[in-house]
Amino acid sequence: MKLIVGxxxxxxxxxxTRHNIGFEVIDSLSEAYNIQVxxxxxxxxxxxxxxxxxxVILMKPQTYMNLSGEAVKACMDFHKISxxxxxxxxxxxxxxxxxxxxxxxxxxxxxxxxxxxxxxxGTQEFPRVKFGVGEKPQGWDxxxxxxxxxxxxxxKIIGPRINEAVKAVExxxxxxxxxxxxxxxLKVRR
Numbered sequence: 600m601k602l603i604v605g606x607x608x609x610x611x612x613x614x615x616t617r618h619n620i621g622f623e624v625i626d627s628l629s630e631a632y633n634i635q636v637x638x639x640x641x642x643x644x645x646x647x648x649x650x651x652x653x654x655v656i657l658m659k660p661q662t663y664m665n666l667s668g669e670a671v672k673a674c675m676d677f678h679k680i681s682x683x684x685x686x687x688x689x690x691x692x693x694x695x696x697x698x699x700x701x702x703x704x705x706x707x708x709x710x711x712x713x714x715x716x717x718x719x720x721g722t723q724e725f726p727r728v729k730f731g732v733g734e735k736p737q738g739w740d741x742x743x744x745x746x747x748x749x750x751x752x753x754x755k756i757i758g759p760r761i762n763e764a765v766k767a768v769e770x771x772x773x774x775x776x777x778x779x780x781x782x783x784x785l786k787v788r789r
Contacts, residue, residue: 600653600655600678600684601650601654601655601656601686602655602674602680602685602686603628603658603688603768604621604658604659604660604685604687604688605620605621605622605624605657605659605688605689606618606621606622606687606689606690606712606713607622607623607659607660607664608663613746615748616745617690617692617733617744617745617748617749618664618746619690620689620732620757621687624761625657625658625688627764627765628650628657628768629646629657631765632648632650633648634646634647634655636658639661641673641674641677642661642666642669643658643661643662644658644659644661645658645659650769651772653772658670658674664711664712665712665714666715667712667713667715668715668718668720669715669719671685671719672716672719675720682725683724683725685725685726686728686768686771686772687713687725687726687728688727688730688764689727689730690729691708691710691730691731691732692731692733692735692741692744693708693731693734694730694733695731695733696733696753696756696757697753697759699730699763699764699784700729700784701727701767701771701776702780704724704726705723733753763783766783770782
C-alpha cells in the first residue's frame with residue numbers, strides 16, 4: 600500500500616493558493632482514478648483506491664501545513680506503511696512555476712510542512728514531488744507570497760503541470776522513484 604499526501608491548508612480562504620498545490624494534485628489524482636477523498640480520518644481527508652495496480656490512500660491533511668506530519672504519521676502507523684511507500688506532494692519556491700522535481704529523500708529546505716513530517720517520522724528518507732510555484736518577489740513577505748494565488752499567466756502553466764504531476768506520481772508507483780526522477784526532473788517547456 601502507498602500513501603500519497605498532498606500538502607496544503609484546509610478552508611476556502613486557502614483554496615487555489617501556491618501553498619495548496621499539493622491539495623490540487625490530490626484532487627486531480629482523485630478525479631483521474633475515481634477515488635473520493637472525503638473520509639475524515641487521521642486528522643485528514645482520505646480516500647482509498649488503486650493506482651497502477653497498487654492499493655493507495657490519497658490524503659489531504661487538515662491540520663494546517665505546519666502540523667502535516669501528525670496526519671501522515673497516524674495513517675502510516677495504523678496501516679504499517681513504511682516511509683519508502685509514501686509520496687509527499689508540495690509547493691517549492693526554489694523552482695520555477697510548474698517545474699517538477701522528484702526526490703527520494705532530502706532536507707525540508709525551509710518548508711514547514713516537510714519539517715514537521717521529518718520531525719514526526721524521524722527521517723528525511725521518503726519520496727516526494729516538489730511542484731514549483733516560483734521565487735518570492737524581492738521585498739515580499741514569504742507567507743503572503745505562498746498564501747497568494749497564481750497570476751493568469753501562471754495559471755496557463757499550472758493546469759498542464761498538475762496533469763504532469765499526476766503522471767509523475769503514477770510513474771513512481773509503477774516504476775519506482777529513481778526511474779520516475781529520470782523522466783520528470785526536467786525544466787518547464789514553454
